[in-house]
Amino acid sequence: MAEWICRTLRDGGLEGEHAPALTINDTISTSPLGSFVFDHILSHLSSFILSQKSQSKGIVLVAMSRSPLYYEQLLKSKGFDIASSSAWFKVLDCYTDPLGWKSKLMESGSIWNLSPGSSVTVNLCKNVKDLDELWSSILELGKEYSADGKGRFVVAIDSVSEMLRHTPVSSVTALLSNLRSHEENTIITCLILEILCSPETTNSRGCRVQLTPNLLPEASRSGEAPTIQPVDEQRVNSERRGKFRVRVKRRNGRVRMMFEELYVEKSGIKFMPVSSKDEIIAQSLVPKVQFNLELSEKERNDRAKVVLPFEHQGNGKNVEIYDGRKSQSEGKDEMQDTSVEKAKNEFHVSRNVGHELELLQDKNNLKKRADDDKDKDEDL
């Protein structure tokens, strides 16, 4: 499913339509997982662009919550050549000096070093509160990818929550909307920490995006009591798993939900269909809770034999009201017949065995059954 998301983003938008957009919603309990998914998609898009499979010529990364140095190391670890990365990867650094404090201090001579220390192409943004400037900086960087300045490019914002801390929701929404509707942009990938935004904030952006993966903590952890225990491997492993829920908004307005599990391993992040263990557990539970909507042949025959209260009325015979018991006269005859028959059989069996005691017991049973036939309310 994550691969499908990457492919959708790779294919880009059609002429005259909004660019496909992806929002990753994260929470504190899953906070590193959201960043891992962001990194995963970013590196996939990078490889698509490098192999020229994508509409886009390059990526403009708006680094709000991580330093450009981090992204340089990320690309290095994925095997990309940093020396030639300026042709397809540029960073708008809103992390190092987002409010211009360092620039002011440098001007006054208090500090000397402002460089983020990264070798990827970095443009410094010194005022993240000015979204117009941010918008023009993104476009400027994007236009550098093609000679005529008209090629498509990917915009990736690593934390919208950080942006929302400095600017109102309406301004951020306007920026995202403008980016999507701009003809030269392909995609917006952004990370929103759900817990840090009000529900209205998340919703206001949710309506403007097409793909919204939500990260949920592992179900088994949700009800876990805060008990004290030495660290064990199982607990450590449980911290590295999460549920990946994707809400896809189609062009025709249809909303589709998909689920996957994600694991963080030493080799990187891994997406798995929600099957394996959960499905096995579900299968083992199935026979215990089984019920059929359709009846079997035997059940159908049995049902046909049930005498309903309105049957046998008006056909010349006595009116019979079926209330779960048989009519008294018929019942008595039948009961007597069966009692005698049973007594005979029991006597027969006992005589064969040759135990007088059993015979006595059978006679007692017979007497008891006869007593049972009396009206129970008679004693009252």
Place this chain on the structure above:
Amino acid sequence: MTSAPPLNLLDEALGFLSGGGGGGGRMILVEDCVETTGAFILHHLLKRSLSPHSSDVVVFLSFAHPFSHYDRILRKMGCNLVMQRDNKRLLFFDMLMLDRLDRDKGKTSADLLLALYGKVQKAVEVCSSPVDTRRITIIIDDVSLMEVDANGSTNLVLDFLHYCCSLTAQFGCSLITLNHDDVYSTMDRPTLLLQLEYLADVVIKVEPLVTGPATDVHGQLTVLNKGLQDGPGKSRNKVNNFQFRIKDSFVEYFYPGNRS
């Protein structure tokens, strides 16, 4: 040079190495409450950074207590802060004094925090050099009082902390902050607390025992280490739970039922 101090459960949970290395370039958040203070963790980390076997430097921003308070505690633990300050290994910013003096000059909270950040970065730049391998640790005691000094402006405090965090990436120094969890207990969405938890690579929660006060166990620690890095995009979480007992000159850490 003496040998490195032995590792206890807290050190191991924080990822320190027995040789004295590990734990650089990240943010550690200590969350405590009224019933169980987490100040002893700051003292422990301060002592560890200033241990004689290393040449690490500490930049200490104190919004809570004057220098003499820490000096008395650390002296009992076997660390002379006055000497470390004279040796330029401890740069102590007494915000109780500084703040008062600067406010008299009519400066706003934003001006004060900007100027303070300037001092912190200058100190970091002075102490760090490409040839020298000594690490720098910035300690803030405590964030909730910093918020009080910033006239309740959460955003301003977060801006300051963001800038301090940017130093961890730029210079590889560590940032350790203490915050009081229960200060925000009445708030529906405590932005400062949540943002700090998100920023931190390691979160240490100091809580009282669930079963109530006890004479030989003073509380429990939960250490969530988010930043066990196997490379970018390949980090993993680790949770450690254990109990502690604070004594005059040191703190005992042990698993429940394992106290000797």
